[in-house]
Amino acid sequence: MTEVQAFPDGLEGVVAAxxxxxxxxxxxxxxxxxxxxxxxxxxxxRFEDLVALLFDGFFADLPADLTxxxxxxxxxxxxxxxxxxxxLAARDPVEAxxxxxxxxxxxxxxxxxxxxxxxxxxxxxxxxxxxxxKAPVAPDPSLPHAAxxxxxxxxxxxxxxEIDGLDAYLVTVSDHGLNASTFxxxxxxxxxxxxxxxxLAGISALKGPLHGGAPGPVIEMLDGxxxxxxxxxxxxxxxxxxxxxMGFGHRIYRVRDPRADALKGPVRALAAAGAGQAGRVEFxxxxxxxxxxxxxxxxxxxxxxxxxxFYTALLLEALAFPPSAFTCVFAMGRTAGWLAHARxxxxxxxxxxxxxxxxxxxxxxxx
Numbered sequence: 001m002t003e004v005q006a007f008p009d010g011l012e013g014v015v016a017a018x019x020x021x022x023x024x025x026x027x028x029x030x031x032x033x034x035x036x037x038x039x040x041x042x043x044x045x046r047f048e049d050l051v052a053l054l055f056d057g058f059f060a061d062l063p064a065d066l067t068x069x070x071x072x073x074x075x076x077x078x079x080x081x082x083x084x085x086x087x088l089a090a091r092d093p094v095e096a097x098x099x100x101x102x103x104x105x106x107x108x109x110x111x112x113x114x115x116x117x118x119x120x121x122x123x124x125x126x127x128x129x130x131x132x133x134k135a136p137v138a139p140d141p142s143l144p145h146a147a148x149x150x151x152x153x154x155x156x157x158x159x160x161x162e163i164d165g166l167d168a169y170l171v172t173v174s175d176h177g178l179n180a181s182t183f184x185x186x187x188x189x190x191x192x193x194x195x196x197x198x199x200l201a202g203i204s205a206l207k208g209p210l211h212g213g214a215p216g217p218v219i220e221m222l223d224g225x226x227x228x229x230x231x232x233x234x235x236x237x238x239x240x241x242x243x244x245x246m247g248f249g250h251r252i253y254r255v256r257d258p259r260a261d262a263l264k265g266p267v268r269a270l271a272a273a274g275a276g277q278a279g280r281v282e283f284x285x286x287x288x289x290x291x292x293x294x295x296x297x298x299x300x301x302x303x304x305x306x307x308x309x310f311y312t313a314l315l316l317e318a319l320a321f322p323p324s325a326f327t328c329v330f331a332m333g334r335t336a337g338w339l340a341h342a343r344x345x346x347x348x349x350x351x352x353x354x355x356x357x358x359x360x361x362x363x364x365x366x367x
Contacts, residue, residue, distance in 0.1 A: 024177035031258050042262035047145050047170040051336045058343035059110040071141030073114035081126045081136045089130035093325045097123045098203045106194030113339045116199045124328040125152035161273035165266040172262045175337030181205035182341050189342035190352040202338040212330045216323035217246040218313035228286035235294050247310030256305040263311035270318045
């Protein structure tokens with residue numbers, strides 16, 4: 001038997017790719033996207049600007065401003081919303097969005113990439129509306145991406161604070177190193193299956209509750225706590241039952257998740273503008289403070305701080321996305337990262353094919 005080196009479960013600490021796209025510094029609590037810190041991007045860059053930054057060098061025909069091209073892609077993709085029937089609308093939103101995305105042709109060029117960026121932005125509002133018994137709203141190609149998403153969701157023009165909040169979110173979650181969904185997308189891209197196949201792999205990985213499916217339960221936790229006075233007993237009871245507190249702790253970060261701070265400002269801005277409930281934000285901050293204090297007492301040897309899920313839940317709730325669709329909104333932003341990583345993997349040209357270590361029984365020898 002060929003002897004190979006065994007790695008830890010979950011490939012902890014294993015370097016599986018070299019990338020120019022993002023660096024996650026878990027010790028310092030820092031996220032860098034193509035040479036720019038998240039602090040410099042979130043709240044300052046539109047999603048179109050972030051896509052241009054990620055795509056730069058991977059598509060030769062990339063325009064300086066992607067607003068018009070992405071708007072046209074949304075209009076093209078909307079034709080597939082006609083296939084959103086009652087059976088599909090009854091499914092979990094991320095499954096419905098994945099099924100509609102699978103209708104898009106595979107390819108490796110910029111038009112394919114833009115249609116894939118447009119897909120969750122168009123299909124998510126359509127699915128949410130269908131589940132509420134409403135017809136989908138066609139895109140307006142002249143609008144910026146975040147503004148059109150919110151307009152399609154509600155069939156009404158959003159406030160500027162809402163547009164800025166969604167832009168900040170999409171930028172913040174656009175790329176985050178070699179996470180599970182990005183790795184899945186790179187593996188599929190390495191087979192040269194096409195960008196659509198890579199994105200479908202990313203959506204499938206993002207669907208899991210240990211990855212993109214986590215923000216929704218934060219709302220359930222806040223609703224379960226109900227009031228600031230109930231925070232400590234509720235949290236202590238949950239920990240006594242061995243439950244995980246959603247919105248706290250991260251596989252990589254050993255300090256506070258910088259994405260939590262990137263979203264906390266927009267959440268407060270929405271509340272100040274009347275787009276969110278100020279009382280809800282104050283209550284959530286009280287829960288956060290109680291949770292951090294209790295976690296420090298209960299698990300002093302583990303660095304458990306606020307992660308991106310906590311303020312993601314508050315932000316998307318304020319923007320009127322139902323918790324069932326939170327993963328779909330995550331996909332709106334992360335698709336940009338998946339596509340950039342897929343193109344980067346194609347440039348390297350190597351099929352990803354790790355080894356495994358067989359630990360099963362040996363074949364019996366004939367007598």
